[in-house]
Amino acid sequence: MNPDIFADEVVTHALVRDVALPRGAGTLALITLDNGHDHTRPSTFGPRGLTELGEALDAVAAREDIAAVGVTGKPFIFAVGADLKGVPLIGDRADAAAVGRLGHDVFRRLGELRVPSFAYYNGAAMGGGVEIGLHCTYRTVSTGVTAFALPEAFLGLVPGWGGTYLLPRLIGAEKALKVVIDNPLAQNRMLKGPQVRELGIADAIFDSADFLEESLAWTARVLKGEVVVDRPEVDTGKAWDDAVALARWNVDGRLHGAAPSYVKAIDLIAAAKDRTRDEGFAAEDEALADLIMSGELRAGLYAFDLTQKRAKKPAGAPDAALARPVTKVGVVGAGLMASQLALLFARRLEVPVVMTDLDQERLDRGVGHAHAEIGRLLAKGRISPDKANRLTALVTGSLTKDAFADADLVIEAVFEEMSVKRAVFAEVEEHVSAECVLATNTSSLSVTEMAAGLRHPERVVGFHFFNPVAVLPLLEVVRGERTGDEALATAFATGRTLKKSCVLVKDAPAFVVNRVLLRLLAEIVAAVDEGTPIEVAERAAAPLGLPMPPFVLMGLVGPAIALHVNETLHAAFPGRFPLSDNLAKLVASGKPGVYRPDLTLDPEAVEIFAGGDRPSTEEQVLDRALAALADEIRLMLDEEVVAAPEDIDLCMLLGAGWPFHLGGITPYLDRTGISEKVTGRRFRT
Numbered sequence: 001m002n003p004d005i006f007a008d009e010v011v012t013h014a015l016v017r018d019v020a021l022p023r024g025a026g027t028l029a030l031i032t033l034d035n036g037h038d039h040t041r042p043s044t045f046g047p048r049g050l051t052e053l054g055e056a057l058d059a060v061a062a063r064e065d066i067a068a069v070g071v072t073g074k075p076f077i078f079a080v081g082a083d084l085k086g087v088p089l090i091g092d093r094a095d096a097a098a099v100g101r102l103g104h105d106v107f108r109r110l111g112e113l114r115v116p117s118f119a120y121y122n123g124a125a126m127g128g129g130v131e132i133g134l135h136c137t138y139r140t141v142s143t144g145v146t147a148f149a150l151p152e153a154f155l156g157l158v159p160g161w162g163g164t165y166l167l168p169r170l171i172g173a174e175k176a177l178k179v180v181i182d183n184p185l186a187q188n189r190m191l192k193g194p195q196v197r198e199l200g201i202a203d204a205i206f207d208s209a210d211f212l213e214e215s216l217a218w219t220a221r222v223l224k225g226e227v228v229v230d231r232p233e234v235d236t237g238k239a240w241d242d243a244v245a246l247a248r249w250n251v252d253g254r255l256h257g258a259a260p261s262y263v264k265a266i267d268l269i270a271a272a273k274d275r276t277r278d279e280g281f282a283a284e285d286e287a288l289a290d291l292i293m294s295g296e297l298r299a300g301l302y303a304f305d306l307t308q309k310r311a312k313k314p315a316g317a318p319d320a321a322l323a324r325p326v327t328k329v330g331v332v333g334a335g336l337m338a339s340q341l342a343l344l345f346a347r348r349l350e351v352p353v354v355m356t357d358l359d360q361e362r363l364d365r366g367v368g369h370a371h372a373e374i375g376r377l378l379a380k381g382r383i384s385p386d387k388a389n390r391l392t393a394l395v396t397g398s399l400t401k402d403a404f405a406d407a408d409l410v411i412e413a414v415f416e417e418m419s420v421k422r423a424v425f426a427e428v429e430e431h432v433s434a435e436c437v438l439a440t441n442t443s444s445l446s447v448t449e450m451a452a453g454l455r456h457p458e459r460v461v462g463f464h465f466f467n468p469v470a471v472l473p474l475l476e477v478v479r480g481e482r483t484g485d486e487a488l489a490t491a492f493a494t495g496r497t498l499k500k501s502c503v504l505v506k507d508a509p510a511f512v513v514n515r516v517l518l519r520l521l522a523e524i525v526a527a528v529d530e531g532t533p534i535e536v537a538e539r540a541a542a543p544l545g546l547p548m549p550p551f552v553l554m555g556l557v558g559p560a561i562a563l564h565v566n567e568t569l570h571a572a573f574p575g576r577f578p579l580s581d582n583l584a585k586l587v588a589s590g591k592p593g594v595y596r597p598d599l600t601l602d603p604e605a606v607e608i609f610a611g612g613d614r615p616s617t618e619e620q621v622l623d624r625a626l627a628a629l630a631d632e633i634r635l636m637l638d639e640e641v642v643a644a645p646e647d648i649d650l651c652m653l654l655g656a657g658w659p660f661h662l663g664g665i666t667p668y669l670d671r672t673g674i675s676e677k678v679t680g681r682r683f684r685t
Contacts, residue, residue, distance in 0.1 A: 006046045006047050006048070006083060006085075006086040007086075008085060008086070009046035009047065009048055009049065009085075009086070010035050010036075010041065010046075010083070011046065011048045011049045012033050012034065012035040012043040012044060012046075012052075012053075012079065013033075013035065013036065013049070013052060014031050014032075014033065014049075014052050014053040014055075014056035014057075015031065015032045015033075015034055016029055016030070016031050016056050016060065017029075017030055017032070018030070018066075019216060021067065021068075021216060021219060021220040021223070022216065022217055023217075023220045023221065023224055023226075024224075025067060025219070025220035025221075025223040025224050026066065026068070026223065027065060027067060028066065028067060028068045028069065028118075028219065029060040029063070029066045029069045029070070030069075030071075030072065031053070031056055031060075031069065031070065031072075032072055032073065032074065033053075033071065033072070033078070033079050034073070034074040035074075038075075039074070039076040039123070042079070042080040042124060043073060043074060043077055043078075043079045043080065043129075044079065044080055044082060044084075044128075045079065045081065045082050045083060045128045046082070046083035046086065047099075047102060049083070050102050050103060050106045051102075051106075054109070057069075057106065057109040057110065057113075058109075060113075061109065061113055061114070066115060067115060067223055068115050068116045068117065068118060068223060069110065069113055069115060069116075069117045069118070070117070070118045070119075070120055070215075070216075070219065071110070071117070071118070071119050071120065071132060071133070071136065072119075072120040072122050072212060072215075073122055073123055073125075073129075074123075075122075075123070076122075076124065076144075077122075077123040077124050078120075078121050078122055078123050078124060078125040078129050078145075079125060079128065079129030079132065080124055080125070080126040080127060080128075080129050081126050081128040081129050081130075081131075081152075082099070082103070082127060082128050082161075084155075084301060084304075087099075087292060087301065088297075088298055088301060090292055090293070093289050093290075096288065096289040096292035096293055097285050097286070097288070097289035099288065099292065100160050100161070100284060100285035100286075100288035100289065101285050103128060103131075103160070103161035104161060104162065104281045104284070104285065107128075107131060107132050107161055107162060108135055108162070108277075108281070109135075110132065110135040110136050111137070116137040116138065116222070116223070117135070117136040117138070118136055118138045118139070118140070118215070118219050119132065119133030119134075119136040119138070119139045119140070120139075120140050120211070120215045121133060121140065121141040121142060121145055121148065121193075121196065122208075122211055122212065123142065123144070123145060124145065124146070125148050125149075126147065126148070126149045126150070126151055127149075127150060127152055127159065127163075130148065130149070130150055130163065131150075131159060131161040131162045131163045132161075133201075134162055134163065134167060134170065135162055135166065138203050138219075138222060138229060139202045139203055140202055140203065140204045140206060140211075140215040141193045141196045141197055141201075141202035141204075141205050141206075142193050142206060142207075142208045142211040143193045143194065143206065143207050143208050143211075144208030144211070145192060145193035145196065146190065146192050147190045148191040148192065148193070148196050149179070149183060149184075149188065149189075149191060150163050150167070150183075150184075151183075151184050151188050152180075152184075152261065152265070153180065153181060153259070153261045153265050154184035154185075154188045154300070154660055155261075155297065155301060155304055155660065156259070156261045156291060156294065156296040156297035156298075156299065156300035156301070156661055157261055157288065157292070157297060157300075158264050158265040158268060158284065158287050158288065158291065159265070159284075160284040160285070160287060160288035161284070162280075162281065162284070163180065163284075164176075164180065164265055164268035164269050164272060164280070164284060165268070165272045165275065165277065165280030165281060165283075165284065167179065167180065167201070168240075168269050168272050169234060169272060169273075170200065170201065170231070171199055171200040171201060171234070172232075172234045172235060172239070172240070172243075173239070173240040173244060173270075173272075173273070174243035175199050176269055177246075177247045177269060178199075179191070179199070179201075180265050180269065181247050181250070181265060181266060182247075184262075185250075185251070185254060185262070187473075193205055193208075200231060200232070203229045203231075204218050206218070236274075240270075240273050241270075244266060244270040247266050247269075248263075248266055251263065251266065254545070254547075255545040255659070255661075256542040256545060258542075258543055258544065258545035258661065258662070259296065259545055259659065259661035260291070260294065261291055261297075261300075264287050264290070267287075268280075268283055268284060268287060271283065296661050298663070299660075299661060299662055299664075299667060299668070299671075300660050300661055300663065302663045302664060302667060303649070303653055303660045303662075303663050303664055304660065306646055306649055306650045306653065306664065307501065307650065307653060307654065310646055310647075310650055311473075311501035311502075311650055311654070314477075314502050314503055314504055315503075315504060315642075315643035315644060315646075316504040316643050317488075317489070317492045317502070317504055318485040318488050318489040318492070319485070319489060320489060320493060321489075322485050322486050322490075323489040323490045323492070323493035323494075324408060324435060324437070324486060324489075324490045325408065326349060326351065326408040326409050326437075326490065326493075326497075327351050327352075327408055328351055328352045328353075328406055328407045328408055328409075329342075329345045329349065329351060329352070329353045329354075329407060329408070329409050329410070329411070330353075330354055330355075330356070330401075330404040330407040330409070330410035330411070331353060331354070331355045331356070331410070331411055331412075332356055332401075332412040332413065332414055332424050332428065333356075333357060333412060333413040333414045334355050334357035334362050334363050334365065334366025334397065335362075335366060335413065335414075336369065337441065337469070338355060338357075338366055338413035338414075339355075339366045339367075339369040339370045339373075340465075340467075340468065340469035341413055341441065341465065341469060342366075342367075342370045342395050343370045343373050343374065343391075343395065344469050344470060344498060346370070346391050346394040346395050347391060348497055348498045348499060349498070350390075350394070351394065352394050352396070353394055353395050353396070354396050354397065354398055354403045354404065354407070355370075355395070355396070355397045355398070356397065356398050356399065356400070356401055356403065356404075357397070357399070359399075360399060363397040363398075363399060366397065367395060367396065367397040370395045371392050371395065374388050374391045374392050375388070401427055401428055401430075401431045402431050404432050404436070405431055405432065405433075406433075407432060407436055408435070408436055408437065408490075409436065409437045409438075409439060409490065409494065410428050410432060410436060410437070411438075411439040411440070411441060412424050412425065412428075412438075412439070412440050412441065413441045416443065416444070416445065416561070416564055418445050418446075418450065421440060421442065421445065421450050422449075422452075422453065425438055425440075425450060425451070425454060425460065426453065426454065429454055429456070434455075434456055434459075435459070435486075436459065437459050437461060437487045437491065438451075438454075438459050438460045438461070439460075439461050439462070439463035439491065440460065440461075440462055440463065441463055441464060441465055442462065442464065443510070443511075443514055443565060444509060444510040444511070444514055444564070444565045444568040446480075446507055446509070447460060447462040447478050447480035447507045448481040448507050451480050451482060457480070457482040457483075458482050458483060458486075458487060459483075459484065459487045460482075461477065461478065461479065461483050461487045461488055461490075461491045462476065462477065462478020462479070462480070462511070463477065463478075463491055463495075464476035464477075464505075464511060465500075466513070466655045467557075472654065472655060473499070473500055473501045473654045474500065474501055474503065474513070474650075474651060474654035474655035475498070475500035475501065475502045475503070476502075476503055476505045476511050476512060476513065476651065476655070477491050477492060477495060477503065477504055478506070478507050479504060479505070479506065479507060480507045481507065488504075492504075503642065503650055504642070504643070504647075505641060505642060505651075506639070506640060506641045506642070508636070508639060508641045509568055509569050509571075509572040509573070510565055510569055511641070512636070512647070512648055512652075512655075513651050513652065513655040513656050514565055515569065515632065515636065515641075516629065516632060516633065516636075516648070516652060516665070517553070517656055518562070518565055518566060518569055519569075519576065519628050519629060519632040520550065521550050521553070521554065521562065521566075522566065522576075522577050522580075522628070523621075523624050523625040524537050524538075524541070524550045524625060525550075525580045525583060526578060526580070527540075527616050527620075527621045527624070528582070528609050528612070529580055529582050529609065530613075530614040530615065531611070531612025531614050531615040532612070532615045532616045532621060533615070534551060534594055534601060534606060534609060535601065536615070536616075536617070536621070537550070537551075537616075538550065538551055538552075540618040540619075540622040540625065541621075541622065541625065543622065544659070544662065545661065545662065546656075546658070546659065547657035551593065551594050551595065552595065552599075554593055555593025555594070555595055558592070558593075559583060559586050559587045559591070559592070559593055562583065563580075563583050563584060563587050566579065566580070566583065567579065576628075576631070576632065582608055582609045585608050586605060586608050589604070589605075589608065591604070591605050593605070594609070626672070627674060627677075627678045629665065629669065629674075630669045630675045630678040631679065633645070633665065633666060633669070633683065634675075634678075634683075636648065637683070645664075645683040645684055646664070646666075648664075648665065649663070649664025649665055649666055649667070650664070652664065652665045666683035666684055667683070667684055670682045670683055670684055
C-alpha cells in the first residue's frame, strides 16, 4: 500500500495492560484503543493503527499466563471505524483491496485466540469500531452509548471488516439488515445501548457509571462458568431469504438503483449464510475495492464532511458572544407546526413555552397535542416520568399576548399570508421588551417586509424549520435587510441548542430549499400540463434517488401550500416559475393530491391534469428538470442567497433529503456535465 495515502493518519494506539479478574478468574489482557485526544476527536483505524493493534494481538496471543483478552476504548469513545481522510487519495484498486484485507487480518485474530475475547463497548462505536467487537467471543455495552451504527452504505461503502458476514450470523439476516440497510436509509439513524442489547449484538448491558468494573466482573463469571451466554439459533432458511428479498424491494423502491453500496451490502448478507468465514471476508475485500474506487464514495464523503464540519461552523454567522440568553419562548399559533415548535423548544431549551391562539378550543387542541407527544415519548421510554412531568408543565397556553411580556424569543407559526404575519408581529411588539427577538417560521415570504413598520425591525429574523420539526435537522436562518447582529446571533445560538444545523440565508423568495424544490416541481408539473402522464413524470426523477417522487411530495406538503409558494416565486420570477392552472384546479377541488391513501392515482385528479398534447419521455423530463436546477442554483449564487455552493448542498442534504450517495446537488450537476452545459461553468472547482 502507498504509505503517502495515509500520511496524516492520527494513530489509534493499542495500549495493553493486565487486569486481575475478580473471583480468581485469572488475568485479562485489556487493550484500550486511544488516539491520544479527548472525545472530540474519536479514535479511528488507519494502516499504522491497525498494524500496531496487530502487533499487540500477536504479543498477547503468545502468552500462556492470561485467561482472556478484552478490548475497550478511551472515555466516551470505543472507536468509530476507518480513517477515511486518505480514502479519496486512493487511485489504485490494489491499494483499495489492501485496506480491506488489513482490517480483516488484524480483527479476525480476536476470534482465533486460544482464549476467549471480550469487547466492552463503553462509548460511541461505528463502522470498524462495531466490527472489531463482532470478531470477539463476547460483547458488553454501556447504557450510556448513544451512537452505535454501521453507517457505511450511507457513505457509499459496505461494512467491509466483517460486518456483512459476522453480524447476520450472530443476530440473523432480518436484524442485521435493519442495522446495515434500514438505519442508514433513515438519515443514518443510530442505535443506543439498550437497543444494541435487545438486538442481541451485546450479550450484557451495564450502567455507564461502573461499566468497565461491571463488565470485568461479568467476564469473570463467564470464565468461571457461572454465566452461560445463550444466543438464539439463527434461521438460515426461508426467514433469511425473505428478509433479503424485503430489503431489496425496499432499497429499489427508495433508490431505484442509484446507490450501489446498498445493493452490494444486501448481496453480501444474502450470500453470508452459505459462505465460510474466509469466503465472506474475501467477498467483503472485493466489494470494498470496487466501492472505494467509485464516484459514489467520493460524493458520500463530500456530503459527510459538509454535515460534520460546515454545519457546525455556519458561514457568515455573527460572533456568538452577541447572543442573548433565552429563558422563555412564546409561540404564536396553536396548529400542528406551532405545537411541534413548542415541544422542541421545551425539550431542548428546558424553558417555559407559552402558546397563543384566537380561541380556547384551538389553543387547548394545540397545547394538548404537545402534551400528548410528551406522553408518547414517555410510553416509548425516551424520557423519564420526572422529565415528562417537567416538560408538560413547561408548555402552557394563553388567549392573550401579554403572556409574552417576559419572553426573550417569540416565534410565529400562523397562516402563510403577509398581512396576517405583519399584524401578529405588530400586536406582539406591544407586549414584549425591546430586546425580545421576533422570529418567523415563514417558508417563502419576505422577512424584511414582515418587519417593516415595527418600532424595532432589527429584532426580526427568519427561523425556517422543516416538517417534521423533530426529525429534519436543517434550520434556515434568514437575515432581513434590517436584522441586527444580536438577533441573528441569538437565532444561531438557539438553533444550536435545538440541535439543528443552521445555514445563513439572504432574505430572498422561498430562501433555499423551497426555491430549489419548487423549481424542480415546476418543471415536472409543466411537463404534466403539456400532456406527459403523471406516472411518467414521477418516474423521471427516480434516478436521483430522492426520498419521494415529486407528486408524492406535493401531497405531503399539501397542494395549497405548493400553490402558495409557487405564486410567491411566480411574483418574483415569472419567467422561471409559471403558474399551473391545473394545480390551481386541484387545490380548488379540495383533493389532498393526485394520489389516494393507498398511493394509487386518483382518476379525478388525473382528469384535472389531462388535456395536454405535447407529452415528454422520462429522459426528456429529467433533462429539463436538471437543467432548470442548474440554472436556478447559478442565479441563487449570483444573488448571494448563500455564501457558497456548499451551503446549497448542505440545505438540500439536511432539509430536502438529497441523497448522500449523490454528494451534494452542485457536485452532482458538475459530475454529470449539466452545470457547464447550462451555465457555462462548474459550481465547484
